[in-house]
Amino acid sequence: MQLLDLLVFFVYMLGITVYGGSFYRKNKTASAFTLGNSSIPAWVVGMSIFATFVSSISFLALPGNAFLTNWNAFVFSLSIPVASVVAVLFFVPLYRRINSPSAYAFLEQRFGPWARVYVSTCYLLTQLMRIGTILYLMAIALNAVFGWSIITIIVVTGVVVAVYSLLGGLQAVVWTDAIQGIILIGGALACAVYLLFAMPEGPSQLFSIAAANDKFSLGSFSANLSEPTFWVVLVYGIFINLQNYGIDQNYVQRYLASRTDREAKRSALFGGLLYIPVSLLFLFIGSGLFAFYTSAAGELPAELQDATRSDRIFPYFIVHELPAGLSGLLIASVFAAGMSTISTSFNSSATVFLTDYYQRYINANASERTTMRVLYGASLVISILGIAIGIAMINVKSALDAWWQLASIFSGGMLGLFLLAAFVRTSNATGALVGMIAGLIVILWLSAGPLLFGDALPGIHLHSYLTIVLGTSVIFLVGFLISTWVPSRLKSADVPVK
Template structure:
């Protein structure tokens, strides 16, 4: 077990205690549900923007992106390049819409538009998305801190989960936002510090890093060929646009923040602040991944140690040395990319700075998980409990329910993280799961927003077809060889693109067919009455 110096332990403990104290401080203000869910609309736009940025800059970015860049190239950075277009669409159409309705839940209007089934479907998709998001983030932080501290991933998840639950339950949305403002600064500074330490550890510095990176194609954005069967530039661009459109336009985490500001203009400014901060910040993490690749190319003995550790983690303890050696020989950079940054930190960061780096990684995880807990509790309370159980719940009972569901959502996310131990790539796992769950929500929402004539029955039919397509794209790869012609040949990132377009376009087509079939009957009725 790696024993951290006292100074590092003191920094980590101080950070965790400070986060809990923030929750205690804001607990004095949380006297009603309005304060708990949207801070009574009194948060400055810049603070909300930093909060949204902190939610985006999760441990999936902090750990998964360098691992992805180490194992491949900068292809995944195209995801960030799609954000401005998605943000423009959200600021132009979605934010004014939500501010105008005044509904704290992102999904209430779906019931007004298509009926209870639409609202319930979107809520279930959202809750599953949050479960996947929180689980992947718990896993990411545990992977890193296990390498840095030697403690088990399970223990790390539990301790972190308890701290997050305490300050989120006590402080509500206001505590979430202001802690995320602090966390945004800490995690950005931590990333810059890591980059500085890596570059300083590479003989030859920046020039050598660029030389090795260019020789190994590390700075490529992927193929520009118009192919959708691999992770090309266009696949990631489409995936990024659709998933970010879902984030900014359908995700309760962000919709809820739009209500914390004083005006629509402030809400739009907060979204753009997030975008202009996140795009260069995400590039910073891809640069870190390329720098790590260069460092380990010059230290192959360290790569062998990482591969040995990965092989031992994957195989049972009783596996013979020959089997371990065979697995080590087959491992590729993509198989252990998530492990390289924790290894570098263990072996190269001097005492005194480790505590700060660990606090930055903790902040990357805690900000996203806390906002997910608050959003999940709000959605469950507004869209499930008040809709189907007690519509008149208010006052202290409503606040108590919000507290209880916040705890339950935190525990559920923790359970998801424990269940995900052993996945190959954190970023790949999150992208796949989020695409599956988000596709149906976004397609249904766009159909209701754009096509005013689409009926509930048409929307239900389109959604059913869309869900079947999503399920086929997700699971057809498991079909036996005799049915290989039925397998989905598109890249998994295309699930949200195809699923969304299927629901939207089938809904539009059926609407036009329905309108044409009813128009002659209506005209005939008018003639007969004359």
């Protein structure tokens, strides 16, 4: 790395931290910390939703995945329009009408306290895994630059992000998200253009090499459910993105942070749809990296030719191939992607702890000062746990695969309960509870079955992406049937929501 690169990177880090912390003066109340006083412009909220989609998982793992295999991961992006349209038509109006900082108050209203506790717990587990995965990927990039210990980088980065997100609350999160989103798009575009013109025989060589090695493939179109085929990833993407838009605290807070219903809908649609071309850009970079090193325009060291290190190829390219200044911009872009998502997870997880646990079961009438202390304390604990998980991610084969599989397992029951509550008016607490139990059995069977029994028993050879699909479907169908057979004795309005 040249002096110019270091200057670009450290100016970015310092600038974003100071800018995020500058919102401290506007962050004196719980409403400001969790919802930004519902006064944030639509374009900022939209960019924040986009930045939440795009993390270091996208910036490093997608190119690494495309380098190793093909564009199968893009099928996930193709499912986003379905989820974003459903969000605009149903989810945004629902949450704006309920007007609670918690995404899970609605579930308590429909099914009782157990539903809110269960789903909020699943959410917190999912966010901890997300924070850890992103911290790990950010550390890979910086390790390639400076050679520093990955553990040290994870710890320092986690602390830096925790500081500005804690000081500035949601306003700091969304405004820095908007800036970081612009930076990461610019960095990715610059890298893609450089790859095109760095090929020995010109841009066409990149496409010919990638095409000859099937790098533009969207995956197999077979009906094999044990592999990540086109159909498996598409269905998985639909379910995960419905979950993102429907019951993810990160998104729900942004719906409520918008000034009007119309702006909230525009933000939700814009933020999701922008991710589609940007994810395609990341995959193109991965295919370009494959062509670049296959053409002998550059040479990978022996340790990076191992399939388990595919996530480290893009950082190596950034450091050793890009010209001075551009390397610094790309490293800053990687951190922009990661920091935006981590800060979002810190803020939303602290909000969940406050609204779904502390105010609900410990102190419903806490003063503003006490409430802010709880938010700060929760943010601190979440940051420590996320850092620990990031360290534990060091030896995984592919961060993208690990994240998708863990998200599918931990969040398997969340979407089913929400869809049952939102779209089946006759559903009741008994049906939801029985459906939840049935869904958990399916999730545990699909998750633990391969470890305990190998392929000896039916069903457990299904790909792990289908865990959320089958778990959600079982919860919804069983919940609907039981609710039909067992009349409800408890009306929604009888259940208090705070």
